[in-house]
Amino acid sequence: xxxxxKLGGGLWSFGTKLGLPxxxxxxxxxxxxxxxxxxxxxxxxxxxxxxPRSLESVNEEKDFDPMPHGETGKDSVMSVPxxxxxxxxxxxxxxxxxxxxxxxxxxxxxxxxxxxxxxxxRKGETEDNTQGIRTSSGMFISASEDKSGILDLxxxxxxxxxxxxxxxxxxxxxxxYEVGQKYNSHYDAFNPTEYxxxxxxxxxxxxxxxxxxxxxGETMFPFxxxxxxxxxxxxxxxxxxxxxxxRGDGLLxxxxxxxxxxxxxxxxxxxxxITGEKWVATKWIRDEEQDE
Ligand SMILES: O=C(O)CCC(=O)C(=O)O
Numbered sequence: 547x548x549x550x551x552k553l554g555g556g557l558w559s560f561g562t563k564l565g566l567p568x569x570x571x572x573x574x575x576x577x578x579x580x581x582x583x584x585x586x587x588x589x590x591x592x593x594x595x596x597x598p599r600s601l602e603s604v605n606e607e608k609d610f611d612p613m614p615h616g617e618t619g620k621d622s623v624m625s626v627p628x629x630x631x632x633x634x635x636x637x638x639x640x641x642x643x644x645x646x647x648x649x650x651x652x653x654x655x656x657x658x659x660x661x662x663x664x665x666x667x668r669k670g671e672t673e674d675n676t677q678g679i680r681t682s683s684g685m686f687i688s689a690s691e692d693k694s695g696i697l698d699l700x701x702x703x704x705x706x707x708x709x710x711x712x713x714x715x716x717x718x719x720x721x722x723y724e725v726g727q728k729y730n731s732h733y734d735a736f737n738p739t740e741y742x743x744x745x746x747x748x749x750x751x752x753x754x755x756x757x758x759x760x761x762x763g764e765t766m767f768p769f770x771x772x773x774x775x776x777x778x779x780x781x782x783x784x785x786x787x788x789x790x791x792x793r794g795d796g797l798l799x800x801x802x803x804x805x806x807x808x809x810x811x812x813x814x815x816x817x818x819x820i821t822g823e824k825w826v827a828t829k830w831i832r833d834e835e836q837d838e
Pocket of ligand 1: 721729734751753763764765766814815816826828
C-alpha cells in the first residue's frame with residue numbers, strides 16, 4: 547500500500563508540475579515519432595536502393611520506367627530475349643519469338659501454295675546444272691497479304707529486334723523441307739562480281755522456325771569463327787555451328803559487315819532433314835526500301 551501510494555503520488559506530482567496540456571503534447575510527439583519511424587524502417591529495400599543497371603538485369607519490363615519518346619517511338623518498354631550465338635558471323639537466337647499457334651497458322655496458310663524452291667543463278671549457271679542445291683518447297687507471302695494479321699505482328703517484332711524498318715524486308719519465304727531435303731551452303735548477299743549489278747543488298751536474314759525437327763534440318767554455318775575456310779570445304783557438308791530448329795524460335799544473322807562488304811563467315815545452309823519435317827519462314831532484309 548505504501549509503495550503504491552508513493553508511485554501514484556509521483557506521477558500525479560509530475561503531471562501537476564508540467565501541466566496536463568504539456569503531457570498531452572509530449573505523448574503525441576512520441577506517438578507520431580514512433581509511427582513515422584516504423585514506416586521508414588519497413589519500406590521496401592528496392593525503393594531505397596539504386597536500381598541495378600547491369601546487362602543481366604535488364605530483361606524485365608518492371609525494371610524500367612518508360613522515357614518520353616519521339617514522334618515515331620513507343621510508350622512502353624518491351625523485352626525480346628536473345629542469345630548471341632556468334633560474332634563471326636554476327637548471329638543471334640531469339641527463343642519463343644512467336645507462339646505455337648502463330649506458327650501453326652503460318653504453316654496452314656502456306657501449305658496449299660507450295661512450289662519447288664528456286665535459286666538466284668550466277669553467270670553460267672542454269673536450272674539444270676544447279677539441281678540438287680536447294681530441294682525444299684516454298685512460297686512467298688507478304689504481311690499485307692496475310693489477313694489473319696499474324697505476319698504483320700511478326701514483321702513488326704523483327705523490325706524492332708533489328709531496328710531495321712519493315713520497309714527494308716522482302717516478303718516472307720515460307721519453306722518446307724521433307725526427309726532428305728536440304729539447302730547447300732550459300733551466301734544470302736549477292737556478290738555483284740558473280741551475280742551482276744544489284745539494285746540493293748541483303749544485309750541480314752531472319753529465320754522463324756515454324757516447327758521442331760526430330761533429326762537433322764539444322765541451319766549450319768560451316769565457316770563460323772573462320773573455321774573450314776581453307777578452300778576445301780564441300781558445300782554439301784553439314785558442319786560448323788549448327789542451329790537446331792525449335793518451333794517459335796528465331797535466328798538472325800548478318801550477311802554484311804557494318805562497312806557493307808560481305809562477311810565470308812555468313813556462309814550458311816540447311817542440313818538435310820533426317821527424321822520429321824522442317825518448316826521455316828525466312829525474311830531477308832535489305833539496305834534499301836523494297837517496293838510493296
Ligand atoms: O532453312 C534454313 O535453315 C536456311 C534457309 C536459308 O538458308 C535461306 O533461306 O537462305
